[in-house]
Amino acid sequence: MSAAVRTALAEDLSGGDVTTSALFSKPVRARGTIIAHQAMTIAGIAAARQTFRAVDASLRVIRAAKDGASVQRNRPVLVVEGDARSLLMAERVALNFLQRLSGIATLTAQFCKAVRGYRVKILDTRKTTPGLRAMEKWAVTLGGGHNHRHSLGDGVLIKDNHLELAGHDVASACRLARKRAPRGLKIEVEAKTLGEVRAALDGKADIILLDNMTAPTIRRAIKLIRHRATIEISGGVNLANVRKFAATGPDRISIGALTHSAPAADLSMDIAPIRRRIRGSS
Structure with missing residues (x-):
């Protein structure tokens, strides 16, 4: 500070x-x-x-x-x-x-209030103002939210660009990350389809990020996962629909707007x- x-x-x-x-x-x-x-x-x-x-x-x-x-x-x-x-x-x-x-x-407090009654955490992302990340993430916690990764060294998160470069093999990417990443770090991977959810489960991902899925598809994905991984939702979430997404039963919802679009x-x-x-x- x-x-x-x-x-x-x-x-x-x-x-x-x-x-x-x-x-x-x-x-x-x-x-x-x-x-x-x-x-x-x-x-x-x-x-x-x-x-x-x-x-x-x-x-x-x-x-x-x-x-x-x-x-x-x-x-x-x-x-x-x-x-x-x-x-x-x-x-x-x-x-x-x-x-x-x-x-x-x-803004974080408004999102937390909107999902009150559901056992879900509101998380931020790394979409922060350069040089002010620590302070902005601190502000998220003051509003009742939780912090996702502070830096690229805090955890493995295999995103679409990683998968593009790795040949779109979700399961293999998860296994390789598990083998090579520092011991003890959780392996998280993005999944845009139910097929990618299955592949993430096959690769033994600790956290599966359901990216830009509709609420009905999220419900199907959650039934498929069946407590075998932590479930995160991200993409297209706003104050008008966050409660609908919370009702599908995820463990956490990450929202870039908390820091990149807060008025x-x-x-x-x-x-x-x-x-x-x-x-x-x-």
Whole structure:
């Protein structure tokens, strides 16, 4: 997270803040309040805190929501006090982290709510923003989801391009991966047809990913597998149909949209000067 904050601030402040410097030559004591303009699952408070602290260690966080908390519309999520010049320099980067990560957490929470009552896990994928994978996958967990592979070294996943290069022999690809991959890694393979499901079972795959299948075909595949492998569904899943897919009985549903298509959460920051009280005034 620290590296991501440093990179983001370097992008924004490599030439300084010429506007703020031109307008304010001296410190201005102020309070910055970040407001949620929609109901959301908040994520990125830790990143925002680090952003303000990296710009100016004297800034003080007065109040903050907890990462993973449900926040209602028009509620403050973070209040920071200190030099207004520092608040202005940190504002955009802090908001960018909060809007991106809260968007992911909120969308994940919506998917988890949609499948409530079914014993299925909602998973993310590796379709993440370059350099922000760890943070985006963290946001998925804050929304109630689970992480798929963090990297290509976390597990074997034989996809369509692997099979194309391996001659479309699903069973042989699974056996070869089992023989050559590091000991203890699970072998997962994509299956687009019932024939490929049978081949995956023949190859002793640990996880079979039913890719872009219709709900009726998924039901047939699940009957065919009969608890001999973990069943994952992926492809074409959205909020409108995820409950229908969950009802077919998979163990997990992986959704790339959690990270590659989550809309930014609506937050803004208001900065106001803190007026000194005059003694004796009422």
